Amino acid sequence: MKKAERKNKLNKFFGSLGNGIIGFFDIPLGGLQKIFGLKGVPYVFVLPNLLIFGIFILFPMLLNFVYAFTGGAEFLPFSRSYVGIANFDRIFSCENYLNPNSCTEDLFWRAAQNTVVFVIVQVSLMVLVSLITALILNRNIKGRGFFRSVFFYPCLLSPIVVGLIWKWILQENGVLNGVIVGLGFEKLPFLVEANWARFWVIMVSVWASMGFYTLILLAGLQSIPSELYEASSIDGASKGRAFINITLPLLMPTMVVVIVLSLIRAVQVFEIIFAFTGGGPGTATMYMVQFIYRYGFSSPNKQFGVAAAASLLMAGVLVVLTLMQLAARREEAY
Amino acid sequence: MNQILEFLTRRRGRKKLDWSDFLSYSYLMLGVLVMFGPVIWLILSSFKTPLEITKFPPRFFPYSQETVELEGYDEPLQLFEVTMEDGSTQVLAQIRRIGLEAQMIDPKDPGEIIKVDISQREPIEKIDFGLDNYITGVRSFNFGRYLWNSIIVTVTATLLTLLVNSMAAFALAKYKFSGRQTIFLVMISTLMVPLSVVLVPIFLVITKVGWNNNLLGIIVPVAATPTGVFLLRQYMLTIPDELIAAARIDGASEWRIYSQIILPLTKPALAVLAIFSVMWRWNDFLWPLIVMSRSEFFTLQVGLASFQGELNVQWNLILAMTVLTLLPITVIFAILQRNITTGIATTGLK
Numbered sequence: 001m002k003k004a005e006r007k008n009k010l011n012k013f014f015g016s017l018g019n020g021i022i023g024f025f026d027i028p029l030g031g032l033q034k035i036f037g038l039k040g041v042p043y044v045f046v047l048p049n050l051l052i053f054g055i056f057i058l059f060p061m062l063l064n065f066v067y068a069f070t071g072g073a074e075f076l077p078f079s080r081s082y083v084g085i086a087n088f089d090r091i092f093s094c095e096n097y098l099n100p101n102s103c104t105e106d107l108f109w110r111a112a113q114n115t116v117v118f119v120i121v122q123v124s125l126m127v128l129v130s131l132i133t134a135l136i137l138n139r140n141i142k143g144r145g146f147f148r149s150v151f152f153y154p155c156l157l158s159p160i161v162v163g164l165i166w167k168w169i170l171q172e173n174g175v176l177n178g179v180i181v182g183l184g185f186e187k188l189p190f191l192v193e194a195n196w197a198r199f200w201v202i203m204v205s206v207w208a209s210m211g212f213y214t215l216i217l218l219a220g221l222q223s224i225p226s227e228l229y230e231a232s233s234i235d236g237a238s239k240g241r242a243f244i245n246i247t248l249p250l251l252m253p254t255m256v257v258v259i260v261l262s263l264i265r266a267v268q269v270f271e272i273i274f275a276f277t278g279g280g281p282g283t284a285t286m287y288m289v290q291f292i293y294r295y296g297f298s299s300p301n302k303q304f305g306v307a308a309a310a311s312l313l314m315a316g317v318l319v320v321l322t323l324m325q326l327a328a329r330r331e332e333a334y
Numbered sequence: 335m336n337q338i339l340e341f342l343t344r345r346r347g348r349k350k351l352d353w354s355d356f357l358s359y360s361y362l363m364l365g366v367l368v369m370f371g372p373v374i375w376l377i378l379s380s381f382k383t384p385l386e387i388t389k390f391p392p393r394f395f396p397y398s399q400e401t402v403e404l405e406g407y408d409e410p411l412q413l414f415e416v417t418m419e420d421g422s423t424q425v426l427a428q429i430r431r432i433g434l435e436a437q438m439i440d441p442k443d444p445g446e447i448i449k450v451d452i453s454q455r456e457p458i459e460k461i462d463f464g465l466d467n468y469i470t471g472v473r474s475f476n477f478g479r480y481l482w483n484s485i486i487v488t489v490t491a492t493l494l495t496l497l498v499n500s501m502a503a504f505a506l507a508k509y510k511f512s513g514r515q516t517i518f519l520v521m522i523s524t525l526m527v528p529l530s531v532v533l534v535p536i537f538l539v540i541t542k543v544g545w546n547n548n549l550l551g552i553i554v555p556v557a558a559t560p561t562g563v564f565l566l567r568q569y570m571l572t573i574p575d576e577l578i579a580a581a582r583i584d585g586a587s588e589w590r591i592y593s594q595i596i597l598p599l600t601k602p603a604l605a606v607l608a609i610f611s612v613m614w615r616w617n618d619f620l621w622p623l624i625v626m627s628r629s630e631f632f633t634l635q636v637g638l639a640s641f642q643g644e645l646n647v648q649w650n651l652i653l654a655m656t657v658l659t660l661l662p663i664t665v666i667f668a669i670l671q672r673n674i675t676t677g678i679a680t681t682g683l684k
C-alpha cells in the first residue's frame with residue numbers, strides 16, 4: 001500500500017512538473033495558432049525538431065561532400081580549393097588492395113581490412129551467441145527475468161567503462177594471466193600481440209552488446225504461437241524437425257533485423273576500442289571510425305579531405321545496410 | 335545434431351529436470367559469471383592499495399596490512415609476524431627498514447628495539463575495503479565537476495528530446511500537411527547514418543555556432559533523434575482521431591490537445607524513450623570528445639578516458655573512478671530493469 005502511495009505521489013509530482021513546463025508554452029502557442037490558422041499548426045510542431053535536425057545532422061551530412069571534394073589543410077569549407085575526386089583517388093591509389101603497404105593511404109586500407117574481418121567474425125559470433133542464449137531463455141527456465149537482466153547488464157555500461165574493465169583484466173599482470181599462471185602455463189600476450197588483441201576486441205564487443213540482441217531474439221521466439229509446436233508434436237514431428245520447420249523460418253525476420261543492426265553497429269566500432277586497445281598494438285585494432293577520427297582530429301597534420309572521403313565511403317556502406325534492414329522490416333510486417 | 339536441436343527447442347510445461355535442463359542452467363550460470371565477473375573484479379580491485387594492485391598473481395580480495403598506533407610515533411606502524419631466532423613467532427611493529435634489516439618493536443613493550451632480518455617477517459593482513467582510492471581519485475580526477483556536467487547534460491537533453499520529438503511525432507502522426515512524407519522520409523533515411531561518419535563537418539557546425547566548450551553543444555544537437563520521433567509517431571498512430579476531433583469541438587487549442595490528450599496517452603512510449611535517452615546521454619563519448627577540449631566541460635566518460643590516458647596515473651585510481659562512473663546507471667538498472675528489458679524487447683531500440 002505504502003509503496004503504491006509513494007509511487008502515486010511521485011507520479012503526481014512529475015505530472016505537475018510536466019504540466020507546468022508544457023502550460024508555459026500554452027499562451028504563446030495558442031497565439032501562434034490564431035495567426036497561422038489550423039493549417040500552420042503542424043509546421044509549428046515539427047519546427048523545433050526540424051531546426052535541430054537540419055542544422056546538426058542534415059547540414060553536416062551535406063557539408064561532408066564539400067570536404068570530400070576539396071583539398072588543403074584549411075578547416076573552413078569556403079577557403080578550401082576544389083580538387084575533384086583527388087581525395088578518393090588518393091585513397092584508391094594502390095597497387096594491390098590486399099597489401100596495404102603498396103597503397104598511398106596505407107592506414108586507410110589497414111583500417112578497412114581490420115574492419116571487414118572484425119565485422120564478419122564479430123557479427124557471426126554475436127548472432128550465434130545471442131541465438132543460443134535466447135533459445136535457452138525461451139525454455140522453461142526459473143528466474144528468466146533475472147537471467148535476462150544479467151545478460152543485458154553490460155549493454156548499459158558505457159564503452160569507456162567496458163574498455164577499461166577489460167584492459168584491466170587482460171593486461172600483462174591481469175587476473176586472466178594470473179589464472180593461467182596458476183594453472184601452470186606461461187603468461188599470454190593478450191593485448192601485446194596483434195592477433196590476440198583482435199581476438200579480444202571481438203570477444204569484448206560481443207560481451208558488451210549480446211544481451212541486446214538476445215532480448216530481441218527472445219521476443220521473436222515468444223511471439224511464435226505455441227499451437228504450432230503442439231500441432232507438430234501431435235503429427236509426430238520430432239523436436240529437431242520442429243526447430244527446422246517452425247522455429248527457424250518464423251524467427252527469420254527477427255534474425256535479419258538482428259544481423260543488420262549488429263552489422264551497422266560493428267562497422268562503426270570505435271568507442272570501446274578507444275579505451276581498450278587504443279587501436280594497438282601498432283594498428284592491429286584500428287578500425288574505420290578511428291581512422292576518420294585520427295585524420296580529422298587527433299593527428300598533427302590533419303587531412304579533412306581524406307577523412308571526409310573515407311566518411312562518405314563508410315556512409316555508403318551504412319546506407320546499403322540500412323536499406324537492407326528496411327526491406328527486412330517490410331518483409332517482417334507481411 | 336538432432337539431439338542438440340531437440341535440446342534447444344524444448345518448451346515449457348514439463349515436470350522432470352533432465353540433462354538438457356542441467357545444460358541450460360550450467361550455461362546460464364556460466365553466463366552470470368562471464369557477465370558479472372568482470373564488473374565484480376573491477377569493484378574488488380578498486381579497493382586495493384597501490385602496492386596490492388601491482389601484485390602478481392593478484393589476490394581475490396583487497397587486503398591491507400594491519401597497523402598499530404603507538405605513542406611517540408606519528409604514523410601508524412605496520413605489523414609483522416616475525417620468526418624469532420629461537421623458532422617462536424611474535425607480532426612486532428616495524429619502525430623503519432634499513433636495507434635487509436628491519437628495526438622493530440613489540441607493541442606491548444615498546445621500549446626495546448629489535449633488529450630483524452626482513453626474510454624472517456611476514457606482514458599481517460586483513461581484508462579491507464578501504465576508501466583511499468576513492469578519496470584520492472575524486473580529488474585528482476575532478477569527479478564532482480564531471481559528474482555535475484554529466485547529470486546536467488543527461489537531464490536537460492532527455493527533457494528536450496522528449497519535448498521536441500513528441501511535438502514532431504504528434505504533427506507527423508495526426509496532421510495531413512504537405513511535406514509530411516518528405517520530412518518523415520528524410521528523418522528515417524538518416525536513422526542509421528550515425529554521427530561518426532560526419533565528424534569533421536559536425537565539428538565545423540558546432541564551432542560556427544560557438545558551442546565548443548559549452549554544454550549546449552552536447553545537449554541540443556542530439557535532441558532531435560529520428561529514432562525517438564519514429565517510436566513516438568508509431569505509438570501516437572494508435573490513438574483514435576475521434577478524441578482529437580471531440581476536443582476541437584469543445585474549443586481546445588491544438589497545443590492543449592497535444593499537452594492534455596496526446597502526451598498523457600503516449601506515456602508508455604515516452605517512458606521508454608526517456609530511459610533510452612538517459613542511457614544514451616550518460617554513456618555518450620564520441621560527441622563530447624570532439625566538442626569539448628577544456629577539461630572543466632568534460633562529462634564523466636570523456637573525463638575518465640582522458641584520466642586513463644594521462645601518464646603516471648595509477649590503476650587503483652582509474653578503477654575507483656570507473657566504479658563511480660558505472661554506479662549511477664547500475665542503480666537505475668537495478669530499479670527499472672524489468673521496464674528496460676521489456677521496453678527493448680517490444681521496440682527493438684537501443
